[in-house]
Amino acid sequence: MDAHAAEDPKGFEKVFAFLREQLLDGTLKPGDRLIAERELAVQLGVSRPIVREALRALHMLGIVEIRDRIGTIVKRPDISMLKDFFALALAQQADLIDDVMEARIAIECQAIRLACERAMIADFERLQRALVRIGATIDEAEAGSLADYDFHRAIVLASRSQTLAVLHDSMSTLLARSHRSRRELVQMFGSMKTYLIEDHRRVFDAIVARDPDRAEVTLRRHFAIGDEYRRRAALGDGDRGEPTTG
Amino acid sequence: MDAHAAEDPKGFEKVFAFLREQLLDGTLKPGDRLIAERELAVQLGVSRPIVREALRALHMLGIVEIRDRIGTIVKRPDISMLKDFFALALAQQADLIDDVMEARIAIECQAIRLACERAMIADFERLQRALVRIGATIDEAEAGSLADYDFHRAIVLASRSQTLAVLHDSMSTLLARSHRSRRELVQMFGSMKTYLIEDHRRVFDAIVARDPDRAEVTLRRHFAIGDEYRRRAALGDGDRGEPTTG
DNA sequence: TCATCGTATTGGTCTGACCAGAACAAAAAA
DNA sequence: TTTTTTGTTCTGGTCAGACCAATACGATGA
Structure with missing residues (x-):
């Protein structure tokens, strides 16, 4: 599976862009739980560590809350970041x-x-x-x-x-x-x-x-x-x- | 392994705190290149993906610049992030x-x-x-x-x-x-x-x-x-x- | 001296695995 | 039927080891 069916962005950027997209256009709203890391990795054709980097990035931005063993949910952005x-x-x-x-x-x-x-x-x-x-x-x-x-x-x-x-x-x-x-x-x-x-x-x-x-x-x-x-x-x-x- | 010799923070938090510390007390100044991911992982007793999460986090905060195949260097904070x-x-x-x-x-x-x-x-x-x-x-x-x-x-x-x-x-x-x-x-x-x-x-x-x-x-x-x-x-x-x- | 070449090093990524707790549904007991 | 118990499944958290590609830099050859 080479799978670079996918274009330009690579790795981290790909995942991050994918999520940002949905966050910006309202597909993902506060309270939503986004797909599991593993599935996200599969869907985007990247490895899980990469997905985790992206999620961690969103977390640092205060956009998302990563709850252990629960999932990653979109939260109301908090400037406390x-x-x-x-x-x-x-x-x-x-x-x-x-x-x-x-x-x-x-x-x-x-x-x-x-x-x-x-x-x-x-x-x-x-x-x-x-x-x-x-x-x-x-x-x-x-x-x-x-x-x-x-x-x-x-x-x-x-x-x-x-x-x-x-x-x-x-x-x-x-x-x-x-x-x-x-x-x-x-x-x-x-x-x-x-x-x-x-x-x-x-x-x-x-x-x-x-x-x-x-x-x-x-x-x-x-x-x-x-x-x-x-x-x-x-x-x-x-x-x-x-x-x-x- | 057991390995929680130190029961403080775990994983990501550990690495992030470690770096934040050095950034706050001036041990790490803009322009400095910090230790390689692999060695950092060994030193802190965590895996590399974890280290990368922390580095990515710092990158999102505009504190650090990750240069491919060069290293991670501290930069003058940039709000553009x-x-x-x-x-x-x-x-x-x-x-x-x-x-x-x-x-x-x-x-x-x-x-x-x-x-x-x-x-x-x-x-x-x-x-x-x-x-x-x-x-x-x-x-x-x-x-x-x-x-x-x-x-x-x-x-x-x-x-x-x-x-x-x-x-x-x-x-x-x-x-x-x-x-x-x-x-x-x-x-x-x-x-x-x-x-x-x-x-x-x-x-x-x-x-x-x-x-x-x-x-x-x-x-x-x-x-x-x-x-x-x-x-x-x-x-x-x-x-x-x-x-x-x- | 200068150009070339290798190798060690570095970030970038992947695979596959294990853990522990939460969720949820099925099975057992009241 | 209702409640309790018990799993199985799903989730994030983490790890280990590996491969790639390009760079830095010293060794080598011209």
């Missing part, structure tokens, strides 16, 4: 920290605006809890860092935007380690404790007030001040009180 | 558009702020060119849409942020389709021509003035108005002049 992508992709850029931080600010500033419109009771509660924990863990680097993360995460979740949430989560993962080290600044600057607590409070208040403009401005200022602290730390300066944003 | 994802995702979940649009707005608003600080001559020129083309192609759906895209793209490029650029490009791809259709509104609303030209001009001016606040506000308003036009079109309304942002 971007998590792996961004984590890896952004890790390749040397000076990414600042770069990624800018993107994170972008995400959060948009999120907080949407949060002002869409936040529900549960969101306020989550923000409130995080706020309390920020105060309670102000002297602990690890727990404090986590509380801080949770607060910002809560903002994004309150935006009710899946895309923003995924992007934010991806970047947070990437920034996690620099966050931890940055968090040690708290030990250096006494005034930073006040800043951390008060500033988050102000952000929270703005959201509760459902004032997008104020919320965004406050959040931007929050980031700017944090950045200023970090800059000072880099210069080895001691504590000189709260920095002011230019 | 995400086009597959976007195409498929959109084909099955059209309601993603609004969600992604929000994220795009987030990116651009941050980008335009940075652009105000960092834009250089070349950036202004690119913006200028796009602006001219927007005016020149106002009656052409296809070319007009492209000019519009280029203008917004130019904003992001002027921010000099690679991360923002990558995110923006990813989402633009996804939105390209809806953009085109939305663009057909131009034929419907006479006033929209004015809006398209004037509004982009205002945005441009704000960047040239290097006024971040004004630039962001103008851009947000730009999106809001466009959204309003789209809403009207959905309602089948005729042209009633320029909409005002609430």
Whole structure:
């Protein structure tokens, strides 16, 4: 069986194209279980490992869910796949920290605006809890860092935007380690404790007030001040009180 | 054989995690050629097909390039692979558009702020060119849409942020389709021509003035108005002049 | 020195096999 | 009849070993 009755595409590409076709034209819809690997292999005249490569590829794209001993089913595309992508992709850029931080600010500033419109009771509660924990863990680097993360995460979740949430989560993962080290600044600057607590409070208040403009401005200022602290730390300066944003 | 000396992840996950690790901590940098499939299989105690699945996965994520008979090399992440994802995702979940649009707005608003600080001559020129083309192609759906895209793209490029650029490009791809259709509104609303030209001009001016606040506000308003036009079109309304942002 | 040739190496693919759990239907028990 | 049990079958998950084709590179010959 030479069987190159089939034309151009070869191996993997053939299978992938075959499936993509059906996914694009609606032959395969979310919830559908597609034919078994073995049969697919036979139908397309390729080996099973090749079929599996294609299925794995679709899985990485979040298009398909491979359930052990059940089958491969089409699922509603989920951007959460971007998590792996961004984590890896952004890790390749040397000076990414600042770069990624800018993107994170972008995400959060948009999120907080949407949060002002869409936040529900549960969101306020989550923000409130995080706020309390920020105060309670102000002297602990690890727990404090986590509380801080949770607060910002809560903002994004309150935006009710899946895309923003995924992007934010991806970047947070990437920034996690620099966050931890940055968090040690708290030990250096006494005034930073006040800043951390008060500033988050102000952000929270703005959201509760459902004032997008104020919320965004406050959040931007929050980031700017944090950045200023970090800059000072880099210069080895001691504590000189709260920095002011230019 | 037993061989689960390590009971951690199994098969694919093991290989993928192994590579991801090295990619994240910098052991593997763009340009590096990673060990051959066969040896990788031996080292991790898995079969080659499994290794290939993992490599294919990384390839789908645009992290790695598999060169026939040469080897697998780490490349600078390329979002172009995400086009597959976007195409498929959109084909099955059209309601993603609004969600992604929000994220795009987030990116651009941050980008335009940075652009105000960092834009250089070349950036202004690119913006200028796009602006001219927007005016020149106002009656052409296809070319007009492209000019519009280029203008917004130019904003992001002027921010000099690679991360923002990558995110923006990813989402633009996804939105390209809806953009085109939305663009057909131009034929419907006479006033929209004015809006398209004037509004982009205002945005441009704000960047040239290097006024971040004004630039962001103008851009947000730009999106809001466009959204309003789209809403009207959905309602089948005729042209009633320029909409005002609430 | 330069051109040619081989061989080891690499990705690309195939075949056929085994495992373990899920599905489902037939058979046995209540 | 209803319930339980028991298989057989199907599925994905994995493996082993093999062949092909083209490349890289050193050895060989001109």
